[in-house]
Amino acid sequence: MKSKITIKDVARIAGVSVGTVSNVINGKENVDPELIEKVNEVMKRVGYHVNLQARGMALKRSFNIGIVIPTLQDPFFPKFAEYLEEQIEQRGSHVIITSSRGDTERERTIIASLQDKSIDGIIITPSNRDNIEEINEVIASGTPVVQLGRYYHNINAPIVRVDNEFIGKESADRMIVAGCRNIITISGNQTSRPDICRTEGFLDELKNKNPDIECIVINNSDQLSQELKDLLTHNPDIDGIFTIDDPMAMCALKVCFSLGKSVPKEISIISGASCYSPEIQVQELSSFELEPKQMANEAVKLLFQAIDSKKPKIIIPPEVITIDPVFIQGETLRE
Numbered sequence: 001m002k003s004k005i006t007i008k009d010v011a012r013i014a015g016v017s018v019g020t021v022s023n024v025i026n027g028k029e030n031v032d033p034e035l036i037e038k039v040n041e042v043m044k045r046v047g048y049h050v051n052l053q054a055r056g057m058a059l060k061r062s063f064n065i066g067i068v069i070p071t072l073q074d075p076f077f078p079k080f081a082e083y084l085e086e087q088i089e090q091r092g093s094h095v096i097i098t099s100s101r102g103d104t105e106r107e108r109t110i111i112a113s114l115q116d117k118s119i120d121g122i123i124i125t126p127s128n129r130d131n132i133e134e135i136n137e138v139i140a141s142g143t144p145v146v147q148l149g150r151y152y153h154n155i156n157a158p159i160v161r162v163d164n165e166f167i168g169k170e171s172a173d174r175m176i177v178a179g180c181r182n183i184i185t186i187s188g189n190q191t192s193r194p195d196i197c198r199t200e201g202f203l204d205e206l207k208n209k210n211p212d213i214e215c216i217v218i219n220n221s222d223q224l225s226q227e228l229k230d231l232l233t234h235n236p237d238i239d240g241i242f243t244i245d246d247p248m249a250m251c252a253l254k255v256c257f258s259l260g261k262s263v264p265k266e267i268s269i270i271s272g273a274s275c276y277s278p279e280i281q282v283q284e285l286s287s288f289e290l291e292p293k294q295m296a297n298e299a300v301k302l303l304f305q306a307i308d309s310k311k312p313k314i315i316i317p318p319e320v321i322t323i324d325p326v327f328i329q330g331e332t333l334r335e
Contacts, residue, residue, distance in 0.1 A: 005046050005047060005048045006048075007021050007022065007025075007048075009046065009048070010039065010042050010043055010046065010048050013042050013046060014035075014038050014039050014042040016035060016038070016039065020035060020039065021039055024036050024039040024040065024092070025092050036090055037090075040090060061120050061307070062117065062118045062119055062120055063092065063093045063094060063120065064093065064094050064095075064096055064117060064118075064119045064120060065088050065093050065094070065095055065096070065119060065120055065121055065122070065123070065303070066096050066098065066110075066114035066117075066119045066121070066122040066123070066124075067081055067084055067085075067095060067096065067097045067098065067122075067123050067124075068098050068099075068100055068107065068110055068111070068114075068122060068123070068124040068125065069081055069097070069098075069099055069100070069125050070099070070100050070101070070102050070125055070126075070127045070150070071099055071100075071101060071102060072099045074245075074247070074275060075246075075275045076245070076273065076275035076290070076292070077099075077125070079275070079292050080125075080148065080149070080292050080295070080296060081097050083292055083293045083295075083296035083297075084123060084148075084296045084299065084300060085097065086296075087296055087297055087300040088300055091300070091304060093120065096114065096117070096119065098110045098114075100127045102127045102128075103127065104127065104128060104130040104131060107126070107127050107131050108131050108134055111124075111131065111134055111135065111138060112134075115138060115141070115143065119143065120143075120144075120307050121143060121144040121145065121146070121303045121304075121306065121307050122138065122143065122144070122145045122146075123145075123146045123148050123299050123300070123303055124145060124146070124147060124148065125147070125148050125149045125150045126147065126150055126151065126152060126155065127150075128191045129152050129154070129191065132152055132154045132155055135155050135157070136154075136155060136156055139155075139156050139157055140156075144157075144303055144306030144307055145157040146158050146159075146160065146299045146302045146303045146306075147159045147160070147161075147318075148160050148161075148295060148296075148299045149161065149162070149194060149295070150192055150193060150194055151193060152193070153317060153318070155318070156318060157318055158302045158318050158319040158320070158321070159318055159319070159320045159321065160295050160298045160299045160302065160321045160323070161194070161295075161320065161321070161322055161323070162194070162290045162291070162295065162322070162323050162324075162325050163322050163323070163324055163325060164193070164194045164195075164197035164198045164201065164272075165197050165198075165200070165201040166201070166324070166325065167197075167198050167201065167272045167273070167288050167325055168197065168198040168199060168200065168201020168202035168203075168204070168205065168272070169201045169202070169204070169205040170288075170327060171198075171202055171242050171270045171272060171288075172201075172202045172203075172205035172206045172209065172242075173205060173209065174270065174286075174327070174333060175240045175242065175268060175270065175333075176206075176209055176210055176213070178240070178264075178268050178333055178334040178335070179239070179334065180213070180239045180240030180268055181212075181213050181214065181237075181239060181240075182213070182214045182235065182237045182238050182239050182240070183206070183213060183214070183215045183216070183238070183239070183240040183241065183242060184215075184216050184217075184218065184228070184231060184238055184240070184241045184242070184252075185199060185202060185203065185215055185216070185217045185218070185241075185242045185243075186218055186219075186220055186224070186241065186242070186243040186244065186248045186252070187199040187217060187218070187219050187220065187244060188219075188220050188244035188245065188248070189220075190219070194273075195244050198244055198272040198273075199217070199244065202242055202272075203215065203217070216231065216235070216238075218231070220244070220248055224248065224251055225251055225254070225255055228241075228251070228252055228255040229255055229258070229259065232255065232256070232259055232261065232267075233259065238267060239266065239267055239268065240267065240268045240269075240270075241267060241268070241269045241270075242269075242270050242272070243269070243270070243271050243272060244271075244272045244273065245271055245272055245273040245275055246271045246273065246274055246275045246285055246287060247275070248271070249269050249270070249271035249285050249287065249332070250285070252269055253269055253283060253285070253332065256269075263283065263331075263332050264286075264331070264332050264333050264334045265334070268286070268332060268333045268334050269285065269286065269332040269333070270286050270287065270332070270333055271285045271286070271287035271288070272287070272288055273287065273288055273290055274287040274288060274289045274290065274328060275290075283330070283331045283332055284328075284330040284331045284332075285328075285330045285331075285332050286327075286328065286329055286330035286331070286332045286333035287327075287328050287330060288325040288326065288327055288328065289325060289326040289327075289328055290323070290325050291323050291324075291325065291326065294323055295323050298321050298323070302319070302321070
Protein backbone atom coordinates (compact mmCIF):
# COMPACT_ATOMS: atom_id res chain seq x y z
CA MET A 1 0.00 0.00 0.00
CA LYS A 2 1.36 3.41 -0.97
CA SER A 3 2.34 5.46 2.09
CA LYS A 4 0.80 8.88 2.62
CA ILE A 5 2.98 11.85 1.65
CA THR A 6 3.80 14.04 4.66
CA ILE A 7 5.10 17.56 5.10
CA LYS A 8 8.48 16.04 5.99
CA ASP A 9 8.56 14.28 2.61
CA VAL A 10 7.83 17.56 0.82
CA ALA A 11 10.62 19.29 2.76
CA ARG A 12 13.12 16.52 1.97
CA ILE A 13 12.33 16.47 -1.77
CA ALA A 14 12.38 20.27 -2.02
CA GLY A 15 15.62 20.45 -0.05
CA VAL A 16 14.23 22.85 2.55
CA SER A 17 13.22 22.71 6.20
CA VAL A 18 9.80 21.61 7.46
CA GLY A 19 9.42 25.14 8.82
CA THR A 20 9.87 26.60 5.33
CA VAL A 21 7.22 24.28 3.90
CA SER A 22 4.90 25.26 6.74
CA ASN A 23 5.51 28.95 6.05
CA VAL A 24 4.71 28.44 2.35
CA ILE A 25 1.50 26.57 3.20
CA ASN A 26 0.44 29.31 5.60
CA GLY A 27 1.26 32.14 3.19
CA LYS A 28 3.88 33.79 5.39
CA GLU A 29 5.54 36.95 4.07
CA ASN A 30 9.16 36.09 4.89
CA VAL A 31 9.65 33.31 2.31
CA ASP A 32 11.75 33.77 -0.83
CA PRO A 33 9.50 33.72 -3.96
CA GLU A 34 11.75 31.09 -5.57
CA LEU A 35 11.31 28.81 -2.54
CA ILE A 36 7.54 29.31 -2.65
CA GLU A 37 7.49 28.26 -6.31
CA LYS A 38 9.77 25.28 -5.59
CA VAL A 39 7.72 24.02 -2.64
CA ASN A 40 4.42 24.44 -4.51
CA GLU A 41 5.85 22.55 -7.49
CA VAL A 42 6.97 19.66 -5.26
CA MET A 43 3.60 19.50 -3.47
CA LYS A 44 1.82 19.36 -6.82
CA ARG A 45 4.23 16.74 -8.23
CA VAL A 46 4.01 14.35 -5.27
CA GLY A 47 0.30 14.91 -4.71
CA TYR A 48 0.54 16.50 -1.27
CA HIS A 49 -2.78 18.06 -0.29
CA VAL A 50 -3.25 20.37 2.65
CA ASN A 51 -6.19 19.62 4.93
CA LEU A 52 -7.67 23.10 4.73
CA GLN A 53 -10.49 22.36 7.16
CA ALA A 54 -8.15 21.18 9.93
CA ARG A 55 -5.66 23.93 9.13
CA GLY A 56 -8.40 26.56 9.18
CA MET A 57 -9.74 25.37 12.54
CA ALA A 58 -6.26 25.48 14.06
CA LEU A 59 -5.48 28.96 12.72
CA LYS A 60 -9.06 30.29 12.93
CA ARG A 61 -9.11 31.07 9.22
CA SER A 62 -11.18 29.96 6.25
CA PHE A 63 -8.37 30.35 3.68
CA ASN A 64 -10.88 31.97 1.33
CA ILE A 65 -10.34 35.41 -0.17
CA GLY A 66 -13.13 37.39 -1.86
CA ILE A 67 -12.48 39.43 -5.00
CA VAL A 68 -15.12 41.93 -6.13
CA ILE A 69 -14.64 43.53 -9.55
CA PRO A 70 -17.13 45.79 -11.37
CA THR A 71 -17.36 43.87 -14.64
CA LEU A 72 -16.17 40.87 -16.60
CA GLN A 73 -16.92 42.57 -19.94
CA ASP A 74 -13.95 44.96 -19.80
CA PRO A 75 -10.84 42.86 -20.67
CA PHE A 76 -8.84 44.74 -18.02
CA PHE A 77 -10.66 43.40 -14.95
CA PRO A 78 -10.54 39.67 -15.79
CA LYS A 79 -6.78 40.12 -16.23
CA PHE A 80 -6.66 41.71 -12.77
CA ALA A 81 -8.63 38.78 -11.35
CA GLU A 82 -6.29 36.27 -13.00
CA TYR A 83 -3.20 37.84 -11.43
CA LEU A 84 -4.91 38.13 -8.03
CA GLU A 85 -5.94 34.48 -8.16
CA GLU A 86 -2.40 33.42 -9.02
CA GLN A 87 -0.87 35.42 -6.15
CA ILE A 88 -3.45 34.31 -3.59
CA GLU A 89 -3.25 30.63 -4.48
CA GLN A 90 0.53 30.78 -4.10
CA ARG A 91 -0.13 31.76 -0.49
CA GLY A 92 -2.29 28.71 0.09
CA SER A 93 -5.73 30.29 -0.05
CA HIS A 94 -8.68 29.86 -2.38
CA VAL A 95 -10.32 32.66 -4.34
CA ILE A 96 -13.98 33.59 -4.71
CA ILE A 97 -14.27 35.90 -7.75
CA THR A 98 -17.44 37.95 -8.12
CA SER A 99 -18.64 40.74 -10.40
CA SER A 100 -20.90 43.54 -9.18
CA ARG A 101 -21.76 44.44 -12.82
CA GLY A 102 -21.63 48.04 -11.69
CA ASP A 103 -24.84 47.56 -9.71
CA THR A 104 -24.96 49.00 -6.17
CA GLU A 105 -27.49 46.51 -4.79
CA ARG A 106 -25.68 43.55 -6.34
CA GLU A 107 -22.37 44.74 -4.86
CA ARG A 108 -24.03 45.08 -1.44
CA THR A 109 -25.42 41.55 -1.68
CA ILE A 110 -22.02 40.17 -2.70
CA ILE A 111 -20.29 41.83 0.25
CA ALA A 112 -22.85 40.37 2.68
CA SER A 113 -22.56 36.93 1.07
CA LEU A 114 -18.77 36.94 1.36
CA GLN A 115 -19.02 37.81 5.04
CA ASP A 116 -21.44 34.92 5.55
CA LYS A 117 -18.74 32.64 4.13
CA SER A 118 -16.31 33.84 6.84
CA ILE A 119 -13.73 34.88 4.28
CA ASP A 120 -10.32 36.05 5.51
CA GLY A 121 -10.27 39.25 3.46
CA ILE A 122 -11.63 41.13 0.44
CA ILE A 123 -9.96 42.86 -2.50
CA ILE A 124 -12.50 45.17 -4.09
CA THR A 125 -12.81 47.60 -6.96
CA PRO A 126 -15.81 49.63 -5.73
CA SER A 127 -18.44 50.35 -8.39
CA ASN A 128 -19.41 53.67 -6.83
CA ARG A 129 -19.59 55.48 -3.50
CA ASP A 130 -23.04 54.14 -2.50
CA ASN A 131 -21.63 51.20 -0.51
CA ILE A 132 -18.95 53.05 1.45
CA GLU A 133 -20.83 52.54 4.73
CA GLU A 134 -21.30 48.80 4.11
CA ILE A 135 -17.62 48.31 3.25
CA ASN A 136 -16.53 50.22 6.35
CA GLU A 137 -18.79 47.97 8.46
CA VAL A 138 -16.98 44.93 7.05
CA ILE A 139 -13.64 46.48 8.00
CA ALA A 140 -14.88 47.40 11.49
CA SER A 141 -15.94 43.77 12.00
CA GLY A 142 -12.30 42.69 11.61
CA THR A 143 -12.25 41.56 7.98
CA PRO A 144 -9.36 43.20 6.10
CA VAL A 145 -10.19 45.00 2.84
CA VAL A 146 -7.96 46.42 0.10
CA GLN A 147 -9.17 48.77 -2.64
CA LEU A 148 -7.73 48.12 -6.09
CA GLY A 149 -7.84 50.50 -9.05
CA ARG A 150 -10.97 52.53 -8.31
CA TYR A 151 -11.08 53.79 -4.75
CA TYR A 152 -12.67 56.19 -2.28
CA HIS A 153 -10.78 57.89 0.54
CA ASN A 154 -13.88 57.57 2.76
CA ILE A 155 -13.37 53.79 2.77
CA ASN A 156 -11.02 52.96 5.65
CA ALA A 157 -8.96 50.51 3.60
CA PRO A 158 -5.56 50.74 1.91
CA ILE A 159 -5.48 51.65 -1.78
CA VAL A 160 -3.45 50.29 -4.68
CA ARG A 161 -3.87 52.65 -7.61
CA VAL A 162 -2.17 53.71 -10.81
CA ASP A 163 -0.97 57.30 -11.29
CA ASN A 164 -3.95 58.44 -13.36
CA GLU A 165 -3.03 62.14 -13.20
CA PHE A 166 0.30 61.28 -14.85
CA ILE A 167 -1.53 59.43 -17.64
CA GLY A 168 -3.58 62.53 -18.45
CA LYS A 169 -0.65 64.94 -18.27
CA GLU A 170 1.73 62.72 -20.24
CA SER A 171 -0.91 62.18 -22.93
CA ALA A 172 -1.39 65.95 -23.29
CA ASP A 173 2.36 66.52 -23.52
CA ARG A 174 2.76 63.84 -26.20
CA MET A 175 -0.12 65.25 -28.25
CA ILE A 176 1.37 68.73 -28.07
CA VAL A 177 4.73 67.37 -29.26
CA ALA A 178 2.90 65.53 -32.08
CA GLY A 179 1.51 68.88 -33.24
CA CYS A 180 -2.14 68.33 -32.24
CA ARG A 181 -4.02 71.60 -31.91
CA ASN A 182 -7.70 70.56 -32.16
CA ILE A 183 -8.47 67.69 -29.84
CA ILE A 184 -11.44 65.60 -28.75
CA THR A 185 -11.33 64.20 -25.21
CA ILE A 186 -13.64 61.27 -24.45
CA SER A 187 -14.23 61.10 -20.70
CA GLY A 188 -15.43 57.97 -18.92
CA ASN A 189 -17.42 57.11 -15.81
CA GLN A 190 -18.24 60.36 -14.02
CA THR A 191 -18.15 58.60 -10.62
CA SER A 192 -14.86 56.76 -11.26
CA ARG A 193 -11.82 58.49 -9.75
CA PRO A 194 -9.37 56.98 -12.28
CA ASP A 195 -11.48 58.24 -15.19
CA ILE A 196 -11.92 61.68 -13.62
CA CYS A 197 -8.22 62.01 -12.78
CA ARG A 198 -7.10 61.07 -16.32
CA THR A 199 -9.51 63.56 -17.89
CA GLU A 200 -8.68 66.40 -15.49
CA GLY A 201 -4.94 65.73 -15.78
CA PHE A 202 -5.18 65.93 -19.57
CA LEU A 203 -7.24 69.13 -19.64
CA ASP A 204 -5.14 70.87 -16.95
CA GLU A 205 -1.91 70.07 -18.79
CA LEU A 206 -3.27 71.39 -22.10
CA LYS A 207 -4.35 74.61 -20.38
CA ASN A 208 -0.98 75.04 -18.64
CA LYS A 209 1.22 74.18 -21.63
CA ASN A 210 -0.77 75.68 -24.51
CA PRO A 211 -4.08 77.46 -23.72
CA ASP A 212 -4.62 78.12 -27.44
CA ILE A 213 -5.31 74.44 -28.13
CA GLU A 214 -8.99 73.78 -28.84
CA CYS A 215 -10.43 70.84 -26.90
CA ILE A 216 -13.93 69.36 -27.16
CA VAL A 217 -14.95 67.13 -24.23
CA ILE A 218 -17.60 64.44 -24.71
CA ASN A 219 -18.80 61.63 -22.47
CA ASN A 220 -18.69 57.96 -23.33
CA SER A 221 -22.15 56.63 -24.20
CA ASP A 222 -23.99 54.11 -26.37
CA GLN A 223 -24.09 56.80 -29.05
CA LEU A 224 -20.32 57.45 -28.97
CA SER A 225 -19.67 56.19 -32.50
CA GLN A 226 -22.35 58.43 -34.05
CA GLU A 227 -21.33 61.42 -31.93
CA LEU A 228 -17.71 61.05 -33.06
CA LYS A 229 -18.79 60.79 -36.69
CA ASP A 230 -20.78 64.00 -36.38
CA LEU A 231 -17.94 65.85 -34.64
CA LEU A 232 -15.29 64.77 -37.14
CA THR A 233 -17.57 65.58 -40.07
CA HIS A 234 -18.41 69.08 -38.83
CA ASN A 235 -14.93 69.80 -37.43
CA PRO A 236 -12.47 68.76 -40.17
CA ASP A 237 -9.55 70.35 -38.28
CA ILE A 238 -9.69 67.75 -35.48
CA ASP A 239 -6.20 66.22 -35.32
CA GLY A 240 -6.13 64.41 -31.98
CA ILE A 241 -8.35 62.18 -29.81
CA PHE A 242 -7.62 61.26 -26.16
CA THR A 243 -9.69 58.49 -24.58
CA ILE A 244 -9.87 57.00 -21.09
CA ASP A 245 -9.19 53.44 -22.25
CA ASP A 246 -8.70 51.11 -25.21
CA PRO A 247 -12.36 50.28 -25.98
CA MET A 248 -13.09 53.98 -26.51
CA ALA A 249 -9.88 54.38 -28.52
CA MET A 250 -10.85 51.43 -30.72
CA CYS A 251 -14.24 53.04 -31.31
CA ALA A 252 -12.50 56.29 -32.32
CA LEU A 253 -10.11 54.39 -34.59
CA LYS A 254 -12.98 52.61 -36.40
CA VAL A 255 -14.85 55.89 -36.87
CA CYS A 256 -11.74 57.50 -38.37
CA PHE A 257 -11.38 54.60 -40.79
CA SER A 258 -15.06 54.80 -41.76
CA LEU A 259 -14.60 58.50 -42.64
CA GLY A 260 -11.38 57.90 -44.56
CA LYS A 261 -9.27 59.68 -41.93
CA SER A 262 -5.67 58.48 -41.78
CA VAL A 263 -4.36 57.56 -38.30
CA PRO A 264 -1.93 58.92 -37.21
CA LYS A 265 -1.16 61.06 -40.29
CA GLU A 266 -4.33 63.15 -39.97
CA ILE A 267 -5.52 62.24 -36.46
CA SER A 268 -3.47 60.97 -33.51
CA ILE A 269 -5.15 58.77 -30.91
CA ILE A 270 -3.95 58.03 -27.36
CA SER A 271 -5.66 55.63 -24.96
CA GLY A 272 -5.30 56.16 -21.21
CA ALA A 273 -5.37 52.44 -20.35
CA SER A 274 -4.24 49.42 -22.33
CA CYS A 275 -6.64 46.51 -21.99
CA TYR A 276 -7.39 45.36 -25.53
CA SER A 277 -5.96 42.15 -26.91
CA PRO A 278 -3.42 43.06 -29.65
CA GLU A 279 -4.66 40.37 -32.03
CA ILE A 280 -8.05 42.09 -32.43
CA GLN A 281 -6.64 45.58 -33.02
CA VAL A 282 -6.60 47.05 -36.51
CA GLN A 283 -3.61 49.14 -35.43
CA GLU A 284 -1.53 48.90 -32.26
CA LEU A 285 -2.86 51.67 -30.05
CA SER A 286 -0.63 54.26 -28.44
CA SER A 287 -1.59 53.59 -24.85
CA PHE A 288 -0.54 53.17 -21.21
CA GLU A 289 0.20 49.80 -19.64
CA LEU A 290 -1.27 49.93 -16.11
CA GLU A 291 0.94 47.12 -14.75
CA PRO A 292 -1.95 44.93 -13.49
CA LYS A 293 0.41 42.18 -12.29
CA GLN A 294 2.34 44.62 -10.11
CA MET A 295 -0.90 46.13 -8.81
CA ALA A 296 -2.24 42.66 -7.96
CA ASN A 297 1.00 41.77 -6.19
CA GLU A 298 0.86 44.91 -4.01
CA ALA A 299 -2.83 44.40 -3.20
CA VAL A 300 -2.30 40.77 -2.13
CA LYS A 301 0.73 41.74 -0.06
CA LEU A 302 -1.25 44.41 1.80
CA LEU A 303 -4.18 42.05 2.39
CA PHE A 304 -2.09 39.22 3.81
CA GLN A 305 -0.14 41.60 6.02
CA ALA A 306 -3.47 42.59 7.57
CA ILE A 307 -4.64 38.97 7.81
CA ASP A 308 -1.40 37.83 9.47
CA SER A 309 -1.55 40.68 11.99
CA LYS A 310 -4.72 39.03 13.42
CA LYS A 311 -6.16 42.39 14.47
CA PRO A 312 -5.79 44.70 11.45
CA LYS A 313 -5.54 48.35 12.36
CA ILE A 314 -7.76 50.94 10.71
CA ILE A 315 -5.42 53.67 9.49
CA ILE A 316 -6.92 57.04 8.57
CA PRO A 317 -6.09 58.29 6.03
CA PRO A 318 -5.56 54.84 4.48
CA GLU A 319 -2.22 53.81 3.01
CA VAL A 320 -1.93 54.53 -0.71
CA ILE A 321 0.42 52.64 -3.04
CA THR A 322 0.76 54.27 -6.46
CA ILE A 323 2.00 52.30 -9.46
CA ASP A 324 3.65 54.16 -12.34
CA PRO A 325 2.10 53.36 -15.75
CA VAL A 326 4.27 52.71 -18.80
CA PHE A 327 3.60 54.44 -22.13
CA ILE A 328 3.45 52.23 -25.22
CA GLN A 329 4.17 54.23 -28.39
CA GLY A 330 2.03 52.06 -30.67
CA GLU A 331 0.98 53.14 -34.16
CA THR A 332 -1.71 55.77 -33.56
CA LEU A 333 0.42 58.74 -32.42
CA ARG A 334 2.50 60.86 -34.77
CA GLU A 335 6.18 60.84 -33.82
